[in-house]
Amino acid sequence: MKIATWNVNSINVRIPQLVEWLLAVQPDVVCVQETKTVDENFPEIVLGEAGYQTAFTGQKAYNGVAILSKFPIEDVQRGFPDDDEDAPKRMIAATVKGIRIINTYVPNGSEIGSEKFKFKLDWLQRLRLFFDETCDVATDVLLCGDFNVAMEAEDVWNAPAYEGKLHFTKAERAAMHYVKQFGLTDIFRKLNGPVREFSWWDYRAGAWQKNQGLRIDHIWVSPTLANRSISCVIDKTPRYLDLPSDHAPVIAEFRP
DNA sequence: ATGGTAGATACTCTA
Numbered sequence: 001m002k003i004a005t006w007n008v009n010s011i012n013v014r015i016p017q018l019v020e021w022l023l024a025v026q027p028d029v030v031c032v033q034e035t036k037t038v039d040e041n042f043p044e045i046v047l048g049e050a051g052y053q054t055a056f057t058g059q060k061a062y063n064g065v066a067i068l069s070k071f072p073i074e075d076v077q078r079g080f081p082d083d084d085e086d087a088p089k090r091m092i093a094a095t096v097k098g099i100r101i102i103n104t105y106v107p108n109g110s111e112i113g114s115e116k117f118k119f120k121l122d123w124l125q126r127l128r129l130f131f132d133e134t135c136d137v138a139t140d141v142l143l144c145g146d147f148n149v150a151m152e153a154e155d156v157w158n159a160p161a162y163e164g165k166l167h168f169t170k171a172e173r174a175a176m177h178y179v180k181q182f183g184l185t186d187i188f189r190k191l192n193g194p195v196r197e198f199s200w201w202d203y204r205a206g207a208w209q210k211n212q213g214l215r216i217d218h219i220w221v222s223p224t225l226a227n228r229s230i231s232c233v234i235d236k237t238p239r240y241l242d243l244p245s246d247h248a249p250v251i252a253e254f255r256p
Numbered sequence: 257a258t259g260g261t262a263g264a265t266a267c268t269c270t271a
Binding site: 037207 | 257259260261262263264265269270271
């Protein structure tokens with residue numbers, strides 16, 4: 001079972017790259033973030049032709065998340081239960097082959113101390129509450145997505161300089177850690193040790209060329225899944241293409 | 257170096 005997460009930064013711009021990548025990598029499930037489209041314009045037909053069923057929730061211009069799967073997608077939950085209609089579309093959960101998958105596009109936070117930063121921390125509190133209320137840590141649970149948080153020094157290209165900056169503040173890490181304390185394991189770190197690899201490089205200032213990135217795209221799983229995890233890799237291949245997403249996909253593989 | 261680039265939208269916001 002191969003499960004991936006990828007912030008595509010507009011699914012309609014990236015659809016040729018996404019389909020080519022799906023055909024090459026053959027993941028069973030892909031959690032996509034920043035689709036940036038209303039549901040009417042979601043490319044479900046072309047993804048269906050590539051062999052994937054889809055569940056999605058989007059809005060105009062910003063946010064938007066989707067789950068693509070070769071297997072039936074069950075019990076879809078779009079957004080938090082207490083979200084109102086104009087809440088940003090940043091979370092979709094579904095069950096595939098008995099695995100409860102929670103796909104998140106965590107708020108960016110904009111500027112430290114801003115209203116958007118507070119919203120990010122509050123959103124992560126609500127994410128933990130969602131786990132407490134709807135998930136059983138003794139079952140197969142997988143949280144993935146663009147967390148917009150780097151958790152440790154190895155996740156940052158220049159940790160001393162980045163300390164206290166957006167994506168790497170103590171407050172963001174603590175909020176994310178509280179989600180993790182539900183009982184989840186960062187399987188990239190568990191399987192690869194303290195390597196310094198990144199999943200996101202800013203479009204600006206030549207960050208990609210200089211490998212000045214962050215590891216902010218994650219796959220965290222419950223103990224039963226952690227015990228069956230075989231590999232977890234960041235696939236930088238699509239980041240080399242012309243007109244790439246600023247994020248690279250992360251792929252995890254599990255024994256049956 | 258407080259910029260830089262990319263995407264969606266509509267004369268700017270978000271990341």
